[in-house]
Amino acid sequence: MQTENKKVSDSLEDYLETILELEKSNKVARAKDIAEKRGVLRGSVTGALKALARKGLINYEPYSYITLTDKGAVIAKEIARRHEVIRNFLQNILLISADEAESNACRMEHAMNRTAIDRLVQFIDYISNCPRTDNEWLDGFTRFFSKKSPKEKDCAACLNISIKDYLK
């Protein structure tokens, strides 16, 4: 099977991600479920499946169910990882609503490359582990963008809370 190695389009990346999700929930993916999840018609799915099969990313024969090849699974998991990292950042650090975080992540996952995602992971990790950026700090961000308290309070006192917490 001669596989095409050209870049996978955003659309095909989405199909791979959807197939991975269906494999997880249903063992196997069917065209109808892919169409439903992606919000396209069944007819559109067939073309995408042919393209993915040509590239060696899915196991597919007409009228069969669909599974990811090893190569396809690598890409699907990478996209799913990006999605989750971005969603988590938007929702838990930027404190954006779940819906908005989800829809932005869906688009951003195709726009950020590995370098950017990996560094974002480290950034989230750093924020989560550095005592400076603890819950006090995140709560401060909520106040900051809610403008509930336009003037900031005593920052030294705030910092001291974290020192005490850390020393405990």
Add this chain to the structure above:
Amino acid sequence: MQTENKKVSDSLEDYLETILELEKSNKVARAKDIAEKRGVLRGSVTGALKALARKGLINYEPYSYITLTDKGAVIAKEIARRHEVIRNFLQNILLISADEAESNACRMEHAMNRTAIDRLVQFIDYISNCPRTDNEWLDGFTRFFSKKSPKEKDCAACLNISIKDYLK
């Protein structure tokens, strides 16, 4: 002039952004310069210009130079703002190289909506103003992802530096 109000595609958004940049540097945009900046052929630009004119986003007559309409300028500036916010975040907070920050921002600017961008602006603002997340903290992030010092030092001492700085 009957203008189409459908959503502006990523590609057309890029054209608007490019035209804005050329207006800034050259007063006016010409097809050849747009083609160069966007890395497409001159022939491709003509089609895009027609589409933008149909939507009432640029002033354009065949063989003329190009300027943004008020409506086009609003969109162009919004895209340029997104680009700059994202680039700044990637480069100055995530500490990604200028090149990588730029190329990621180019793609992400189409993927993030206003809600996400506005909150990111506030986040950058908060980081820049909270004494907890000062230069000490950013330096710590560099060490963190460089793994130059796998074990963290005394966090209480580190926090104290910021308190002293803040009280000065």
Add this chain to the structure above:
DNA sequence: GTCAAAAGTTAGATATGACAAACTTTATTT
């Protein structure tokens, strides 16, 4: 086992966006 429904495929249409190459208009050189 038959047959209808569900799932899947095919074919033709539309829309976008880019390319190449020929062609036209505008600008520049002399």
Add this chain to the structure above:
DNA sequence: AAATAAAGTTTGTCATATCTAACTTTTGAC
């Protein structure tokens, strides 16, 4: 002002991605 170069346009082609509607295969109810 004519010739030439540069800029802009047109036309035809290609690739992607979707839809609609007709058609085929598979599945499940009976």
